[in-house]
Amino acid sequence: MSAIAGSEFLQAGVLVALVVACALPLSGYLVDVMEGRPLLIRRALGPLERSACRLVGVREDDGMDWRRFLASALAFTAVSFIGLFTLLICQGALPWNPERFPGLALDTAFNMTASFVTNTNWQPIAGETNLSYFSQAVGLAVQNFLSPAVGIAVAFALLRGLASSDGGKLGNFFVDVVRAVLYVLLPLSLVLALVGVWQGSPQTFQGYEMVQLLEPVSVDAEGALVDADDPTAVQEVTEAVVPLGPQSSQVAIKQLGTNGGGFNGANSASALENPTPLTNLLQCAAMPLIPFALIFAFGRMVGDRRQSRALMTVVLAILAAGLFSVIAAETAATPQLSADGAVYLGALDQSAGNMEGKECRIGVGESAAWTALTSATSNGSANASIEAMTPIGTLVPLALIGLGEVVGGGVGTGLVGLLGFAVLAVFVASLMIGRSPEYLGKKLGPAEMRMAVVIVVAPALAILLAASVLVMSPASAAAVGTPAPFGFTELLYAATSAGGNNGSGLSGLSSNTPLINVVLGVEMLFARLAPLAAALVLAGNLAQLKVQATGAVGLSTSGALFAVLLLVIIVLIGALSLLPAFALGPLAEQFMGAF
Amino acid sequence: MSGKMVTRCFASALALFIAASVLCGIVYPWAVTGLSAIAFPYQATGSIIEVDGVKYGSELVGQPFKSDTHLWGRPTVVDASSFSDAEGQPLLWYSPENLSPASDEFAARVDERIQQVRAAHPDRAAQPVPSDLVTVSGSGFDPHISPAAADYQVERIAAATGRPEREVRAIIAQCTEYPLLGIIGEARVNVLKVNLMLDGVLE
Numbered sequence: 001m002s003a004i005a006g007s008e009f010l011q012a013g014v015l016v017a018l019v020v021a022c023a024l025p026l027s028g029y030l031v032d033v034m035e036g037r038p039l040l041i042r043r044a045l046g047p048l049e050r051s052a053c054r055l056v057g058v059r060e061d062d063g064m065d066w067r068r069f070l071a072s073a074l075a076f077t078a079v080s081f082i083g084l085f086t087l088l089i090c091q092g093a094l095p096w097n098p099e100r101f102p103g104l105a106l107d108t109a110f111n112m113t114a115s116f117v118t119n120t121n122w123q124p125i126a127g128e129t130n131l132s133y134f135s136q137a138v139g140l141a142v143q144n145f146l147s148p149a150v151g152i153a154v155a156f157a158l159l160r161g162l163a164s165s166d167g168g169k170l171g172n173f174f175v176d177v178v179r180a181v182l183y184v185l186l187p188l189s190l191v192l193a194l195v196g197v198w199q200g201s202p203q204t205f206q207g208y209e210m211v212q213l214l215e216p217v218s219v220d221a222e223g224a225l226v227d228a229d230d231p232t233a234v235q236e237v238t239e240a241v242v243p244l245g246p247q248s249s250q251v252a253i254k255q256l257g258t259n260g261g262g263f264n265g266a267n268s269a270s271a272l273e274n275p276t277p278l279t280n281l282l283q284c285a286a287m288p289l290i291p292f293a294l295i296f297a298f299g300r301m302v303g304d305r306r307q308s309r310a311l312m313t314v315v316l317a318i319l320a321a322g323l324f325s326v327i328a329a330e331t332a333a334t335p336q337l338s339a340d341g342a343v344y345l346g347a348l349d350q351s352a353g354n355m356e357g358k359e360c361r362i363g364v365g366e367s368a369a370w371t372a373l374t375s376a377t378s379n380g381s382a383n384a385s386i387e388a389m390t391p392i393g394t395l396v397p398l399a400l401i402g403l404g405e406v407v408g409g410g411v412g413t414g415l416v417g418l419l420g421f422a423v424l425a426v427f428v429a430s431l432m433i434g435r436s437p438e439y440l441g442k443k444l445g446p447a448e449m450r451m452a453v454v455i456v457v458a459p460a461l462a463i464l465l466a467a468s469v470l471v472m473s474p475a476s477a478a479a480v481g482t483p484a485p486f487g488f489t490e491l492l493y494a495a496t497s498a499g500g501n502n503g504s505g506l507s508g509l510s511s512n513t514p515l516i517n518v519v520l521g522v523e524m525l526f527a528r529l530a531p532l533a534a535a536l537v538l539a540g541n542l543a544q545l546k547v548q549a550t551g552a553v554g555l556s557t558s559g560a561l562f563a564v565l566l567l568v569i570i571v572l573i574g575a576l577s578l579l580p581a582f583a584l585g586p587l588a589e590q591f592m593g594a595f
Numbered sequence: 596m597s598g599k600m601v602t603r604c605f606a607s608a609l610a611l612f613i614a615a616s617v618l619c620g621i622v623y624p625w626a627v628t629g630l631s632a633i634a635f636p637y638q639a640t641g642s643i644i645e646v647d648g649v650k651y652g653s654e655l656v657g658q659p660f661k662s663d664t665h666l667w668g669r670p671t672v673v674d675a676s677s678f679s680d681a682e683g684q685p686l687l688w689y690s691p692e693n694l695s696p697a698s699d700e701f702a703a704r705v706d707e708r709i710q711q712v713r714a715a716h717p718d719r720a721a722q723p724v725p726s727d728l729v730t731v732s733g734s735g736f737d738p739h740i741s742p743a744a745a746d747y748q749v750e751r752i753a754a755a756t757g758r759p760e761r762e763v764r765a766i767i768a769q770c771t772e773y774p775l776l777g778i779i780g781e782a783r784v785n786v787l788k789v790n791l792m793l794d795g796v797l798e
Contacts, residue, residue, distance in 0.1 A: 217659055334696045385693060388693065
């Protein structure tokens with residue numbers, strides 16, 4: 001490892017340590033808030049919570065069994081879907097549209113709606129050139145609050161199922177969503193949004209600014225930059241546009257809610273969304289904050305914090321491997337960039353490594369760290385172009401998404417995915433030592449195992465099916481931006497991103513085609529709802545199971561042995577399902593470059 | 596589960612969706628907008644550099660520069676088709692390059708940019724070109740370049756503008772921002788600000 005990669009890796013390590021240190025107290029707060037315990041903030045926001053619950057027609061003590069909880073979650077997703085879809089296709093007739101953008105095409109609107117309702121935030125089109133402020137703030141940003149809130153509600157339902165042993169209820173879905181928004185997502189977003197504006201991110205409902213170019217430019221018929229005396233020059237451009245809007249408020253929740261959909265097409269690579277190293281640091285830390293806090297909340301809910309520590313160890317081990325690989329690959333850059341030494345790639349007065357697709361204020365190391373975190377946490381935002389990363393720098397996020405939502409994952413869904421793997425690991429370990437499987441003192445039967453398998457396998461299944469459909473369709477060949485094997489990687493990455501509810505993409509792919517929009521839209525809905533339903537069935541089953549007296553006979557699920565086993569199972573399932581596909585794309589590219 | 600129960604679920608879902616749309620979609624962004632308008636009016640409206648009524652650009656959005664009298668920024672891929680003004684004149688916007696840095700096409704473009712930079716900076720022939728002068732940024736409109744890339748252009752700018760090198764360096768130093776706490780982020784030079792100072796628009 002070079003000294004540069006070493007120091008960048010150290011910085012990333014400090015960042016992750018800081019996030020873990022903040023997630024610990026936040027987890028206690030999360031449990032207090034979601035369980036309705038008295039808190040100082042309840043005195044201020046309690047009336048708002050109570051009137052919201054009255055409006056929705058629910059009471060805190062009206063606990064739901066898994067059927068009602070699931071029906072509520074599905075009904076809420078359906079209502080959100082219809083609301084957002086209608087809003088996007090009617091954009092032209094709605095207010096806050098100074099740039100007069102028309103309504104979206106049906107397939108684009110379907111994809112965007114599925115994407116934002118499922119916490120994926122895959123975007124077939126760029127926001128600043130297609131979406132009104134109303135669509136951004138009232139359409140997309142509202143789902144940026146609600147989809148992680150649904151995730152928190154489902155995660156807590158599962159935790160309550162694990163913690164209860166007398167058939168207790170799983171909580172009230174609507175009360176959970178209200179509390180998650182009011183006490184967790186809104187206050188954190190408000191702080192992050194204001195820091196964003198202070199640092200330079202726009203926050204206004206006025207239209208875009210027009211500015212004078214210091215050097216007017218000439219463009220040819222295709223819109224490419226040419227010299228003024230070039231015969232192909234057809235037009236002189238003297239002014240430029242500065243897209244504005246309520247950006248900072250949306251960027252805050254985009255990062256905190258593992259959403260990832262940028263206000264602008266360039267996402268957090270745009271200096272308008274991410275103006276300084278301070279905003280970059282905070283936005284980067286915001287991605288794993290709530291997913292990590294939920295892992296700690298698990299230990300608090302089941303009354304044994306060592307359980308969380310075992311899971312967290314596994315998460316951090318995979319994350320460290322991801323961080324290390326991307327940072328090493330990006331600081332090393334490529335021979336194509338080095339051009340036999342004609343380009344300086346060292347660290348004297350500049351950021352060392354592959355600067356293609358990266359911003360000067362952020363640099364190579366922090367772009368690489370962001371890329372590992374955004375794929376591990378199912379966020380999907382970007383502060384650099386993932387397409388412009390080295391082959392290994394592209395493979396690592398692909399792999400981290402492909403492993404499933406386990407390394408932090410989405411808000412709520414990450415904890416569900418991780419617990420699904422934990423149940424699977426318990427089952428495998430028990431088979432090996434010849435005991436009946438038991439997790440947290442509860443005997444696991446075939447019904448529980450089936451649900452765990454759905455949680456673990458559904459995303460991988462969705463990815464492979466969608467990727468096959470895309471690759472087999474002749475229409476896809478026109479959409480890819482680079483020929484094979486990289487063109488294949490673009491399609492595989494899109495399918496993986498949608499199936500992992502991540503939303504990041506290789507932007508060379510022109511994904512706004514009816515085929516890709518519909519295939520990915522259906523895939524996102526399946527990959528979100530199948531594990532969600534399985535988690536609630538599992539929660540309902542677990543709530544019925546009596547806690548057995550745990551003696552020395554059971555397998556400890558809080559020790560190092562279990563952590564290693566869990567790690568092996570996560571990697572094994574990820575590798576078995578996705579490695580063959582990966583080999584055809586980024587691995588082939590890496591080796592073609594080497595020969 | 597009874598039909599009545601399902602109806603109740605949907606009624607609650609609809610009520611919550613509407614309440615959340617008002618609170619998170621209207622109250623929240625307007626609250627941030629209101630507070631920002633009071634506390635940070637310059638930043639909230641795009642950090643526009645305006646001198647004597649002329650808007651020269653945003654501090655946060657780079658512009659293409661190729662004149663010998665100006666500091667050059669990152670190479671850009673321009674987009675002149677997405678926006679136009681009231682008279683239909685195109686407005687400049689940018690897009691990223693989206694090329695794999697392991698591809699042949701990328702190698703060809705880097706070579707082309709090396710030639711251009713080399714041709715304009717004969718004084719620096721012995722020195723490799725700083726990487727940010729030959730790579731497109733993630734947004735396509737990076738407002739900054741590295742101090743190494745700025746330093747590389749000092750002699751050329753001094754010769755073309757007739758200013759002493761010391762003065763050009765002083766302007767660059769004035770427009771340089773440093774990493775947070777010395778380690779977070781990178782040192783960078785705001786290209787538009789340097790050029791407005793070189794042109795005498797900004798002091």
